[in-house]
Amino acid sequence: MFAPTVSGALLVLAACGDDGASTSAGFQPGILSAGVTLTTTDGEAPTSTAVPTTGAADSTAGASATGGGPKFDLGDDGAGGGSTGAPGGDAGCAKLDFLFVVDDSGSMAGEQKNLIASFPGFIATITETLEAHDFHIMVVSTNDGSHAGKNSLCINGDCTCAPAPVCCQTACAMGTTCDGFDCNNLPIDACDFTYGAGKRYDAGGKHCGIAGERRYMLADQPDVAAAFECVAAVGTYGSGDERPMQAAAASVSPAQNGKGGCDEGFLRDDAILVLTFITDEEDDHDMGKGSPGDPMDWYDAVVAAKQGNEGAVVVLGLVGDSNLPGGICPPGVDPNKNGNGAEDAPRLQQFTQLFSHGVVGSVCAPDFTPFFTAAVGVIDAACDDFDPPG
Numbered sequence: 001m002f003a004p005t006v007s008g009a010l011l012v013l014a015a016c017g018d019d020g021a022s023t024s025a026g027f028q029p030g031i032l033s034a035g036v037t038l039t040t041t042d043g044e045a046p047t048s049t050a051v052p053t054t055g056a057a058d059s060t061a062g063a064s065a066t067g068g069g070p071k072f073d074l075g076d077d078g079a080g081g082g083s084t085g086a087p088g089g090d091a092g093c094a095k096l097d098f099l100f101v102v103d104d105s106g107s108m109a110g111e112q113k114n115l116i117a118s119f120p121g122f123i124a125t126i127t128e129t130l131e132a133h134d135f136h137i138m139v140v141s142t143n144d145g146s147h148a149g150k151n152s153l154c155i156n157g158d159c160t161c162a163p164a165p166v167c168c169q170t171a172c173a174m175g176t177t178c179d180g181f182d183c184n185n186l187p188i189d190a191c192d193f194t195y196g197a198g199k200r201y202d203a204g205g206k207h208c209g210i211a212g213e214r215r216y217m218l219a220d221q222p223d224v225a226a227a228f229e230c231v232a233a234v235g236t237y238g239s240g241d242e243r244p245m246q247a248a249a250a251s252v253s254p255a256q257n258g259k260g261g262c263d264e265g266f267l268r269d270d271a272i273l274v275l276t277f278i279t280d281e282e283d284d285h286d287m288g289k290g291s292p293g294d295p296m297d298w299y300d301a302v303v304a305a306k307q308g309n310e311g312a313v314v315v316l317g318l319v320g321d322s323n324l325p326g327g328i329c330p331p332g333v334d335p336n337k338n339g340n341g342a343e344d345a346p347r348l349q350q351f352t353q354l355f356s357h358g359v360v361g362s363v364c365a366p367d368f369t370p371f372f373t374a375a376v377g378v379i380d381a382a383c384d385d386f387d388p389p390g
Contacts, residue, residue, distance in 0.1 A: 093383040095134040095271035096126070101248050103279035104141040104163070104203075104238030107335040111318075114368050115278055116232050120225040122372035130380055136266050137224065138198040138216035139231040140247050142279060145193045147239035159183075163235040164205030166192050179205040191215070191262035195243065196250030198263050203235025216266045240336070244277045245298040245351065246291035252305035270388040273306060274379060278318040280335040280342035280363050295351040307389065314357040314382050316375050319345035321362045329364035357382040 102112060127133060145166040152161040152171040159175035161167035168178035168186050176183050187207075191197040198215025201207055208230035211221055221227055250256055252275075257267045267273065284290045291298065303310045320342030321327035333341030342363045352358040357378050361371035 093132050093270075093272045093386040093388065095136075095268055096130075096132050096274055096379070097136040097267055097271045098138070098274045099248065099251055099266075099276065100137075100139045100232065101244045101251070101275070101277040101279075102139060102141055102232060102234050103242050103244065103281070104143065104234040104236060105240050105242055105281070105336075106236045107280055108278075109236050111278055111280060111363055112233060112236075114365075115318075116229045118368040118372050119228050119232070121369050122376070123224065123228075125373055125376045126379070129376060130383065132272070132383060133219060134271070135219040136216050136268070136271070137221075137228065138251065138263065138266050139228070139234070140196050140198055140251050141234045141238055142242040142244045142247055143239040144195045145238075147241075151237065162237045163201075163203035165201060167237070168205075181205065194250070194256075194262050196247045196253070196256060196263070198251075198266070199231040199234060202230045202233040203237065204233075206230060214265075215263055241289045242279055242281055243283065243291040244279050244348070245283050245293075248275055248277060249291075249298060249301040249305075252302060254305070257305075267305060269307060270390065272312055272314060272379065272382050272386055273302075274314045274316065275302065276316040276318070277348070278363060279345070279348070280320060282320070282343050282345040283348055295347050295354065298351050299354040310354075311356055311382065311385050313355055314359075314375070314379050315352045315355045316359050316361070316371075316378075317345075317348055317352040318361045318363045318365075318368065318371065319348045321345075321349075321360065321364070324349070324360070328362040 100115075102108075102115065104112075123135075126135075152159055152167065152174070154160075154171060154175040157176040159168070159171040159178040161171040161178060164179035165181050165186055165188050168181055168183065169188060171178045172183035172186065178186070181187065187201075199208070200210060200213075200215060208227050209222070210217055210227060210231070212218075217224055217227055251263055252267050252273065255261055256263045258264065282290075285292055285294075293301075299310075302313060302315075306312045320329045321344070322329040322331040322333075322342075323344040323346060329342045329344075331344075333343075335341050335343060349360050352360050359371075359375050359378055361368070361375075365371065
């Protein structure tokens with residue numbers, strides 16, 4: 001018998017499969033969460049759990065063994081109830097900046113569909129249960145577009161490639177049109193070849209209709225679910241050299257968020273940053289591949305972007321988890337060979353663990369909805385503790 005106690009920031013949630021082996025809240029037995037002690041036998045599901053009482057999981061009410069889903073602070077109801085938020089009774093946060101970093105390598109088709117399917121429920125739960133209704137939502141991929149367009153085909157000057165229109169820069173060397181775009185007037189610029197720049201088109205070259213021609217959506221975006229479905233369909237033609245942490249750090253950097261930057265105005269000092277990354281491979285800097293630095297370097301970059309306030313960041317990582325108790329991904333699987341499973345990602349898990357409000361979920365889960373539903377409680381906890389500057 002062993003009883004591992006997880007301290008610090010790591011909250012690991014695994015959505016249940018189809019075998020019925022789940023708690024009443026829909027999570028795989030054997031999960032770890034902040035403030036929770038799991039008593040288990042080697043190789044078996046836990047025999048007892050302790051409901052979290054402190055840390056990031058306070059607002060979720062956990063996935064208790066007695067039933068019922070997560071319960072969230074509904075904010076001030078106008079009658080003195082709800083969240084008091086920051087000291088003095090003011091709401092903890094009124095603004096949320098959602099950054100999704102999505103792996104666009106060849107093995108990610110299923111995971112992207114899963115993310116898109118779970119988003120409407122996620123954003124609906126946010127709007128129904130949290131007081132913060134002022135959103136920014138941006139999607140970026142794990143590469144800079146430089147390796148796109150390997151499948152170009154040109155016939156009589158008409159070219160097709162993916163992901164468009166970025167791939168057209170290469171394809172147009174052999175034609176005059178590309179995926180319906182005029183090769184002399186391609187709607188691309190330097191930002192389309194920059195790590196962490198927000199997406200405006202899906203992989204097929206469809207313009208996603210983001211209002212104001214920004215690279216991120218606002219809360220009043222017409223049909224936000226459809227726009228997200230479009231930008232999150234980043235495709236599977238990106239580089240196999242996935243760099244999710246380089247993309248994340250670039251997205252929130254002062255250079256890209258300042259005046260004239262690719263993502264100008266996305267990150268706000270008075271908002272909680274919700275960073276979600278989804279990948280089936282580790283971000284391992286080896287032989288010139290992967291994001292530079294280590295998990296602490298990535299952490300420092302993100303926290304610096306939030307003026308040193310790590311409590312103003314929620315990190316949601318959907319990664320390979322066969323190395324974790326209760327992990328769903330099968331061990332020893334190379335997703336590049338057949339598109340199934342995921343590589344263990346201890347560095348990405350460690351990065352998430354460094355944050356007070358960090359959640360790790362399985363990228364191999366058949367449904368991401370339970371993960372995102374529980375994550376709303378973690379966002380709520382961050383909001384309760386947040387004291388906006390000024």
